[in-house]
Amino acid sequence: MEAKHCLLCGQVMIERDVDGTMRRACPDCTYVHWGNYSVGVGALVKKEGKLLLVRRAQNPGKGYWTNPGGYIEQLEPIGETVCREVLEETGVRATVRSVVAIRDLPRAIHNLYIAFAMDYVEGEPVADGLEVDAAGFFSLEEMETMNVAPFTRWLADVAAGDESGEGLQIDTDPVVPLNGLGLFRLQTK
């Protein structure tokens, strides 16, 4: 599917050379259709060595156990999105510690998934009954007999090895003023 009309002004789009590549672009304003992308965020919330998982009640992935998460919203910082998804799906409050894994899935809609190590704050897992129909904390051993989605199993391995608390952490005090940006970086001692 090619973009026919400009998303900003509604003009019929044309093919235009943008820095050496032909792209769908608007002849009247600055809009360029760069491609189709989506970004997902996922939460790795650990409590006493066990990982928070939910069982998907809807497709895609109905019946599979996964970590909580969802797609980002246009104007919501990703750290807030992942906290909100955990709370909505399970009733558990958790805060972002660091970014610990990324999955790249280049396809018709190019998907990027960012996994966050989260610090458990409070709440017993209760499924929302809509997106997910079960929720709980599970060890790697318990996961062996559960229908865990393969990618979630990979993330569980990431979470299991993350005892250091390292990864890309929120930079609340950047060395130069960068107002309005969400910044995640390696901490340098």
Ligand SMILES: [Zn+2]
């Ligand atoms: Zn336009």
